Amino acid sequence: xxxxxxxxxxxxxxxxxxxxxxxxxxxxxxxxxxxxxxxxxxxxxxxxxxxxxxxxxxxxxxxxxxxxxxxxxxxxxxxxxxxxxxxxxxxxxxxxxxxxxxxxxxxxxxxxxxxxxxxxxxxxxxxxxxxxxxxxxxxxxxxxxxxxxxxxxxxxxxxxxxxxxxxxxxxxxxxxxxxxxxxxxxxxxxxxxxxxxxxxxxxxxxxxxxxxxxxxxxxxxxxxxxxxxxxxxxxxxxxxxxxxxxxxxxxxxxxxxxx
Numbered sequence: 277x278x279x280x281x282x283x284x285x286x287x288x289x290x291x292x293x294x295x296x297x298x299x300x301x302x303x304x305x306x307x308x309x310x311x312x313x314x315x316x317x318x319x320x321x322x323x324x325x326x327x328x329x330x331x332x333x334x335x336x337x338x339x340x341x342x343x344x345x346x347x348x349x350x351x352x353x354x355x356x357x358x359x360x361x362x363x364x365x366x367x368x369x370x371x372x373x374x375x376x377x378x379x380x381x382x383x384x385x386x387x388x389x390x391x392x393x394x395x396x397x398x399x400x401x402x403x404x405x406x407x408x409x410x411x412x413x414x415x416x417x418x419x420x421x422x423x424x425x426x427x428x429x430x431x432x433x434x435x436x437x438x439x440x441x442x443x444x445x446x447x448x449x450x451x452x453x454x455x456x457x458x459x460x461x462x463x464x465x466x467x468x469x470x471x472x473x474x475x476x477x478x479x480x481x482x483x484x485x486x487x488x489x490x491x492x493x494x495x496x497x498x499x500x501x502x503x504x505x506x507x508x509x510x511x512x513x514x515x516x517x518x519x520x521x522x523x524x525x526x527x528x529x530x531x532x533x534x535x
Contacts, residue, residue, distance in 0.1 A: 279324075279394050279397070279398075280394075280397075280398040281301050281397050281398065282397065282398055282399055282400055282401075284400060284401060285299050285300060285301045285397055285401070286301055286302075288300065289367065289401060293401065293402075294405065295369075295401065295402065295403060295405055295413075296368065296369050296372035296373075296405065296413055296417070297366050297367070297368055297369075297372065297396065297413050297416065297417070298317070298366070298367040298401055299364065299365070299366055299367075299393075299396050299397050299399075299401065300364075300365040300366075300367070301362070301363065301364055301365070301397055302362070302363045302365065303360075303361075303362050304326070304328075304357040304360065304361045304362070304363060305357060305360055306326075306357055306358070306359050306360050306361075307356075307357065308356075308357045309354065309355045309356035309357055310354055310355045311354055312352050312353065312354045313352070313353070313354070314350050314351060314352050314353070315347075315349065315350070315367060316349060316350065316370070317349055317367040317368055317369055317370065318346070318347065318348050318349045318367070318368040318369075318370065318376065319346075319347045319365060319366070319367055319368070320344050320345070320346055320347075320365065320366040320368065320383075320420070321339065321344055321345045321347070321355070321363055321365050322339075322343075322344035322363065322364045322365070322366070322385055322393060323339045323340060323341050323342075323343060323344065323361060323362070323363060324341060324362045324363070324364055325341055325360075325361065325362045326341070326357065326358070326359040326360050326361025326362060326495075327339060327340045327341075327357075327358045327359050327361060327494070327495040327498075328345070328355055328356065328357055328358060328361055328363065329355070329356045329358055329446060329447075330345045330347065330353055330354070330355050330380070331353060331354050331355075331356075331432060332347060332351055332352065332353035332354075332380040333351065333379065333380050334431060334432060334434075335380070335429040335430060335431050335432060336429060336430050336432050336442075336443075336446060337380060337381070337382050337428060337429040338358070338382070338428050338429070338430075338446075338491040338494070338495075339382055339428065340494040340495045340497075340498045341498040342384070342385045342390070342498070343382055343383065343384065343385060343426065343428065343494075344382070344383050344385050345380065345381075345382055345383075346376070346377055346380065346381050346382075346383050346420075347380050348376075348377065348378050348379065348380065349370045351380060353380065356443070356447070358446075358447060358492075358495065359495065364393050364397055366393070366396070368417070368420075372417055373417040373420065373421055375421050376417075376420055376421055377425070381425045381426075381429075382425065382426045382427075382428040382429065383420070383423040383424065383425060383426065384423055384424040384425075384426055385423070386419070386423065388415075388419055389416065389419040389420070389423065392412055392415060392416040392419065393416065395412055396409075396412060396413065396416065427525075427526075428491060428494070430442070430446065430477075430479075430484065430487055430488065430491070431477045431478055431479065432477065433473060433476040433477055434476050435472075435476065437462055438462075438472065438473055438476055441458060441462070441473075442473075442477070442484065445481075445484060445485050445488050446488045446491070449485050449488035449489045449492055449510070450489070450509070450510055450511050452485060455469065455470065455481055455482075458481070469481075486521070487525075489510045489511075489512070490521065490522060490525050490526075492510060493506050493510055493518070493522065493530065494533070496509065496510075497530055497533065503515055503518070503519065503529075503530045503531055506518065506530065507519075518530070
């Protein structure tokens with residue numbers, strides 16, 4: 277299905293808007309991103325293709341297609357584009373829906389929410405709040421308030437050196453150096469590196485890498501790659517090992533997760 281996007285929505289929104297929701301559509305290149313920043317409005321970053329990582333409140337949140345990262349107003353965050361990505365971004369005024377979460381989280385984008393967003397991005401930003409468009413926005417905000425929160429985040433280290441290691445593991449979990457190689461590069465013993473990493477994240481390097489692989493698997497599955505191909509690409513060996521780990525993390529098999 278072709279999604280119609282109003283031409284002005286490709287441009288960065290500027291100035292003050294009376295509308296409760298202001299939309300912005302972006303096509304992003306792999307490897308890009310934005311340094312830490314904040315917005316006066318809350319932000320919903322809904323992925324229609326590709327995947328993004330948003331770091332905020334001490335964790336990195338990963339969203340593949342049909343998922344969105346919710347960032348509350350005035351929350352410092354930074355973004356990285358794990359692949360070439362299309363985003364439908366909504367800036368939501370602070371008083372539009374006070375019941376919405378005040379913590380950064382990943383939300384499920386259900387069929388109704390997706391269709392509502394597709395309609396909104398086809399409209400001009402200065403839509404009529406008192407007319408049909410305003411009623412659509414009200415339904416969308418209601419959907420946001422009841423959207424399921426998903427455990428698609430990883431706690432990140434606080435120190436710069438370990439944060440760099442974690443970012444590399446998240447971006448390329450299968451190409452990551454071994455513990456001994458990382459220890460040598462950071463001039464630490466393997467035991468010291470492991471202890472410091474776990475102290476800052478609550479996870480061992482092995483557990484962090486495993487979770488990074490699971491998050492990357494969501495992106496690959498959403499691109500219609502088969503379960504066996506994803507398992508092979510991420511180095512799980514037999515698909516049964518990948519399926520078991522996926523089910524333990526997300527409660528369903530890979531084949532059912534994106535349906």
